Amino acid sequence: MATPILHGIHHLKFPVADLDRSLTFYTRALNARRIETWDHRHADGTLYAVILDVPGLGPYLELRLDPIQAARQAGFDPVTLAVRDQSALDGWIAHLDAAGIAHSPILVAIQAWLVVFADPDGRRLRLYTQETHGPELPPNEASPWLAGD
CATH class of the missing domain: 3.10.180.10 (2,3-Dihydroxybiphenyl 1,2-Dioxygenase, domain 1)
Known part of the structure; x- marks a missing residue:
């Protein structure tokens, strides 16, 4: 059986300790634009991830709230x-x-x-x-x- 074909990278995911602080940083540093309609929310409405469109990057960038993993990186x-x-x-x-x-x-x-x-x-x-x-x-x-x- 042949290996199926990939079609590139859909998105990258970075764990972050603070969504607002990281969103501000990536907007300033890379001119990223938040795609609010793709926000990730829990059933209670709390925001746990945002998706960014970064000019020239290709794949999207997801910032996911996960302070423990962020500290490890x-x-x-x-x-x-x-x-x-x-x-x-x-x-x-x-x-x-x-x-x-x-x-x-x-x-x-x-x-x-x-x-x-x-x-x-x-x-x-x-x-x-x-x-x-x-x-x-x-x-x-x-x-x-x-x-x-």
Whole structure:
């Protein structure tokens, strides 16, 4: 029997400790737009998850209220987002600075360049260039933004 075909990723799901705080962050950081008609509510009406449309991401992003799992992901980088090149990283640095979001400088990664920033739960998001470099550039392994790699 042949393996059935996948059709991409429908959505990503991040556990968060505080829905409002995370919604505000992802709106500021990634220009995410909440799709309120897709809000997830318990039978009593309490909100436990929101779905976001993030420009350029492709799949939707679900923020699910789960403080225990959110704490477990602090310092982890579950998603690396693609950007074109170093000039795109410069644009992201300007955007993050304007939004008051702390971030790394442009770092040398194994194959390309990246900028790292953290969400309110300490989950690290990486902006990684599609532009690559060769082995002549050693990665910034000592950076605290890459701790745990």
